[in-house]
Every structure is written in C-alpha cells, then in structure tokens.
Amino acid sequence: MSLLQPFNKLPSLNTANILLVENEEQFQQSLADALVEESSVIVNVRLAKSLPVPTENETSRPRIDLVVFIINLTSELSFESAEASLKYLDCGYFLGKVCFLVTNARSVSVPAERLDAVRKLAALFHCPLLFVEDQTADGVASAAERLLTILKVAAGHVPITTSLYMSILAQCTVPPDIDQPSFD
Amino acid sequence: MGDATKRLLQRLIRRTRIQMLKTTLEKWDRLTLAQRQSMVFIQSKSAITEKLLSICEVLMLLVLLWFHCLLDVMDNPNQGMWYAFRLMDPEDDAHSVELMQFKEQFKSLLHELVRHVSVKIKKHADEAIWIRIAWGDGFSQPNHLKPTYVVHYLQTPFVFVTSITSKQKPLLSQALTVSTRHQDLKNANLSGRKLTAIRDLLMQQYPQVFPTNFPGHTAENNQMESNPRRVKEQAGLEADRLRMAHKAFGDGMLPELESAVYELETKFNGHANGTMTDREQPFRCVVKFTSTNLLESLRQCASSGIVSTVTPLFSSIPRSGKNYFVITNKSHGSSSKTSNITEPQILDSKD
DSSP states (O other), X not given: OOOBOSSSSOOOTTEEEEEEEESSOSHHHHHHXXXXXXXXXXXXXXXXXXXXXXXXXXXXXXXXOEEEEEEETTOHHHHHXXXXXXXXXXXXXXXXXXXXXXXXXXXXXXXXXXXXXXXXHHHHTTOOEXXXXXXXXXXXXXXXXXXXXXXXXXXXXXXXXXXXXXXXXXXXXXXXXXXXXXXX | OHHHHHHHHHHHHHHSOHHHHHXXXXXOTTSOHHHHHHOXXXXXXXXXXXXXXXXXXHHHHHHHHHHHHHHHHHHOTTSSOEEEEEEEEXXXXXXXXXXXXXXXXXXXXXXXXXXXXXXXXXXXXXXXXEEEEEEOOSSSOOOTTSOEEEEEEXXXXXXXXXXXXXXXXXXHHHHHHHHTTEEEEEEEEEEESOHHHHHHHHTTXXXXXXXXXXXXXXXXXXXXXXXXXXXXXXXXXXXXXXXXXHHHHXXXXXXXXXXXXXXXXXXXXXXXXXXXXXXXXXXXXXXXEXXXXXXXXXXXXXXXXXXXXXXXXXXXXXXXXXXXXXXXXXXXXXXXXXXXXXXXXXXXXXX
16 A cells, blocks of 8 residues: 655656546546646646556656645545545645645535535645636636646745645634534 | 218328428329429418318328328337337248248238238338338227337348237237248347337447457557646556446447336345345346436446446346346355355346
C-alpha cells in the first residue's frame, strides 16, 4: 500500500503538478483542458478515478503539488469514493495541499445531510471547499482559475506565502449549529 | 353487405393519412390518369370517400386499402409489439422452399383451417416476406381492423409476429410449419417495439465480436494523441474495463433493444433477513430493465466502471438473442443440504 508523498521528489522549474480525483471521470476532463491552457506556469494534470494510484507510474510521476477531490453531490457513491481515497495520502498533504471541489450543489435532489457531511469532512482535514458549476464553459473556466490560485501557492510560485499559511485562511469551517435542523 | 363494407371503407380511410392515400393511389394502376387527377385531396375525408366510391367499386377499393395498410406497416415497422418465433426441426427439403410455393401453400392452408380469412403476402426489398392476415371465424367476416402481421425470412428459421391472440396462434403456427417444411414453431423469448432492432439481434446482423489472441493497440494510440501534459493515472485499469465491455458487447452499433425481463425463481440469499433465508421455496420476483437503447447502456455501465464485471446475465442477451429469462438455482447432487448458496442458472423460459 503506497502512500502518495508530497516531498519525496524534486520540483521542476516553473512547473506545477495537480492531481484530479473524481469517481465519475467527467468533469476532470474539461477541467484538465482548461488548466493546461495556463501560460505563465507549465501545469501538468494527472487524472485518476480514485486512490491509490498504480505503482507502475511511480517513476514517471512528478511531484504532486495539489490533490483535488471532485465530489458530485447528487451521487452518494462519489462522496464515499472520495472519502475512501483519503486514506492513501500521506499526512503531509493535509497541510494545505488538498482541496475539495463540489459540483451540483444547487440540485434539488441533493439531501441536506450529504452537503453537511462534505463540509464536516473538509473541516476535519482543514482543507478548502470550493463549489463549482461544471455544465457551462464559463463555470469550468472560473473553476480552473480558482484552482490555479491555490495551485500556484501550493507549488511555491507565490513569494512570502506557503500553502500552510493559506490553509489557515481558506480552510472550510462548520458553524457550531450544523447539526440543528435547518429551516428549508 | 354493401353497407357494412362501406362503413369499413370509411373507417379505414379515416385512419390513414392523406399523404399515404395519395401515394398508394399513385402506385395502384387501376385508376386512369384522368380519374387520378380528378381526385382532390384537400376535401374532408368523407368527401374523399364518396369521390372514390363514385370512381370505382367498393370491393376493388377494399383490396387496395388492405394492400396499402400492409405497405404502411412495412414502412413503419416500429409500432406495436413484435414477438419473435423460431421454426424447429427442419425437414430435408426445408432449405429449398421458394417464394411462390410458400405463398400458395400458406394461403391454401390458412383458408382450409379458417373459413373466413383474408391473407395478403408481399415480398420486401430485403428478402423478407410480409404477410397480413385478417381473421374471421366460421360465422363472421374477416376483421380488417385488427390484422396480424407476420414477417418471415425464407430459408431461415426466424418469424416475427405482431397482434395475434392465443386462439389464432396455433392456426398460424400450423400453416407456417407445414408451408416451410418444419416440425414446430417455438417462442424465441424475444419481444420489442422495434422490428429492426429485434431482427438485427436475433439474426445477428450487427458488428459481432470475435475472440482474438492478439488484440489490437487502439488504447495506446489514443493515449499518444492526447496532450502530454494531462496524463491519466489509471489508464491500464480503464483499458481493461473497455476491453471487458467490448468483449461482451462488441465495438460497433448495437441493435436498439428496449427492455429485458428476468424472472427469478431462486432462493433468497440476503444476509439481513433471517426469516426469508430459511424458507425452502424459491423467492419469486421479476426484474425488468428498460432503456431507449438497453445494450448500449449496459456497455457503458461496464466501460465506465459502474458494474465491476459483465455478468453472464447481461452478456447472454446478445449472445443468445433473447430478452426474457427465467433464472433458477442449479441443484447439486450431494451438497445441496449443507450449502445455502447455489449458483443461479439461466433456463429457457416456458413456451
């Protein structure tokens, strides 16, 4: 059982590497295309359905700066798969190098407990939680832009800031009354 | 007799579309050119009926309309439920039955079996024989508003039937088996709304999958074309799933089957419910899968990883060309008392 390690390889010049983990393998394709278009930094995108990643790619894989879990709120399987994949990350990643991306949060068929569960998960690991829209090109572009901001910090391209500092600002928090029934 | 036939004619004309009427009248060469030009199709249907009756006799018109109904259904085969049947046990000269001989024998047999019946046979462009049967009984005239359509491909054992009652089925089966030189007509357990789809499935006229020892390199080619900066981590697993899906369902277009029904007569196997598991009798239930294109959606399930393996329950649909299955437990010889889990097996369903 190999854990993904954050610092066991050397970084390359002007490069940022991101790993997108999504059970349905849909949104990660369009997001990857949008991320690769960035010109100021060379972005390498790795796509996976779930962790652990196969060990055959160990030598060719660069150092992963940011791991993004894409959860589709309309599917319980998506959330469970993301939760199960968390075990295969080394604990060094949870100091600001993991991010949760949630799609379809506005859908009517989403039970409120699932959103609460995702928020609690993100708060437990001190990771940022982003809500994105994946059906339109604008939504994908803005999601890519927000991810790039976090990625540049995680890869060390922004001076004076590290991902640990940023995680204190950007982490998800749950309100103390999250377990109370809401009004809708 | 005149009134009844006139009313029948009016009902038939009311049912058909004006465009179809026009084209059928054009194809039918009993009307002269002048008569055809004098038909104005903008009028109401009752006026059209009157006009037509004034031009030619009622009986000739009826023949025309039955023929056109046949053409109509031939052009739109995807309405109504079609059931597939298979002819069993061919005799020695079954392979040399040819069209005229089949036509004459079938018609004469059906007229012998039922006193009042109306049979029309036409050969379609792709070698299929379309038969339209209007059934009557010993006392009443044939009912043309509820005809049975039969499609048969000569020298193959496949027959497709729509709108037939259980009383008419043995008559049809006897006429068909004798005129095609077989012994029996058996239910093929395949039914659906689209004739083209069930015909393609049963006669295997879609791109088939052949087992090879050296599969091609399509997955690697796709990887090389995509951006070198975006890399799939689990490409090997994905290629495995795709290969498994293609092994079960093939690569190309699949026939658009719409439903599959599994009738379960197996013992209850769940772990949560103790009382149900202890019962000796099988737990009977029916599972039905429906979709606009069922085989394509099953292939997508396998290739996207929603199903981890393609069970023989799914892959037997294209393999055996059926969509109705009865599943029972296979009974082992000596160990059935101790083990609770027996393997399910797929039986041919009852006729």
